[in-house]
Amino acid sequence: MPDPTLMWLIAGIILCGLEFFLPTAFVTFMMGIAALLVAIVSLVLAQDSVLVALWLLLSTLLTILTRRFFTPKRKASITSDDSEGETLTVIPAGKSGRVLYEGNSWRAKCADETREIAANELVYVVGKKGNTLIVLPVNMLSD
Numbered sequence: 699m700p701d702p703t704l705m706w707l708i709a710g711i712i713l714c715g716l717e718f719f720l721p722t723a724f725v726t727f728m729m730g731i732a733a734l735l736v737a738i739v740s741l742v743l744a745q746d747s748v749l750v751a752l753w754l755l756l757s758t759l760l761t762i763l764t765r766r767f768f769t770p771k772r773k774a775s776i777t778s779d780d781s782e783g784e785t786l787t788v789i790p791a792g793k794s795g796r797v798l799y800e801g802n803s804w805r806a807k808c809a810d811e812t813r814e815i816a817a818n819e820l821v822y823v824v825g826k827k828g829n830t831l832i833v834l835p836v837n838m839l840s841d
Contacts (some may be wrong), residue, residue: 702744706737706753721786721796723803724764732756765801781823783833789815797831799823806831813838 713730720726736753743749789795789806791814797806808815809824809832825832 702746702749703737703740706733706740706749710734710737721798721803723798723801725761728760728764729753729757732760782836783821783823783831785815785817785819785821785833788817789833794830797821797823797833799831804831805829806833808832809834810838 710730710733713726713733715730717724717727717730732753735756736749739752740749783797783799783804783806785806786796786798786803789797789808791808792811794805794807795815795817797804799806806821806823807827807830813835815821815833815835820836821833822836823831824834
């Protein structure tokens with residue numbers, strides 16, 4: 699039977715590392731941190747069901763806390779900045795990528811399907827289709 703501490707350490711490292719490749723506004727990172735904390739607890743406590751319950755509880759609490767402290771506050775008045783976001787990944791022409799919008803990672807496509815948008819580029823959200831944002835690069839609108 700594999701060592702539970704080692705399994706929790708591996709799960710924590712994988713989840714933390716996954717945040718760099720598939721940004722989720724720190725959700726998978728917090729799940730990884732929770733797994734690393736459970737790995738420490740597993741040195742003293744060896745009941746699998748209790749460790750899984752502890753991981754679920756810690757993941758939920760850490761995610762809620764990070765959203766509370768790292769999510770930008772909503773402005774009282776509507777400004778043009780409300781529709782701005784930043785690409786987290788490249789958005790290839792005609793395909794989707796990821797955009798950080800209102801503190802969350804969203805699936806996004808460029809409104810101009812012949813144009814590619816680079817990572818870390820400011821974009822305007824011009825629409826929404828289901829759970830996918832339709833965006834245009836800021837520099838395209840200012841030209």
